[in-house]
Amino acid sequence: MTEPEILSRVQRVFVDLFDDPGIVLDRDTTAADVDGWDSLATVELMIELEDEFGVRFATGEMTQMENVGELLDRIARRLGSGGTEPGA
Secondary structure, three states: HHHHHHHHHHHHHHHHHHHOOOOOOOOOOHHHHHHOOOHHHHHHHHHHHHHHOOOOOOOOOHHOOOOOHHHHHHHHHHHHOOOOOOOO
């Protein structure tokens, strides 16, 4: 799966979770850029992304990511390894 394909699916998850069709993500997007993206939303986001991509994140891993680009990279690595890569 290409990065633009992953980003498109991640963006759909964000739009649904935050109920905001105007969300536009790029690699530099951070939690500060998305209204309502707090620690609780991070947990919900992790669950939704795990379901969307069939991958698993280590506990606390999402809070270590500084931007959407890091999230995309981790999803891509997991998809490339069959989705079983442990938390990095």
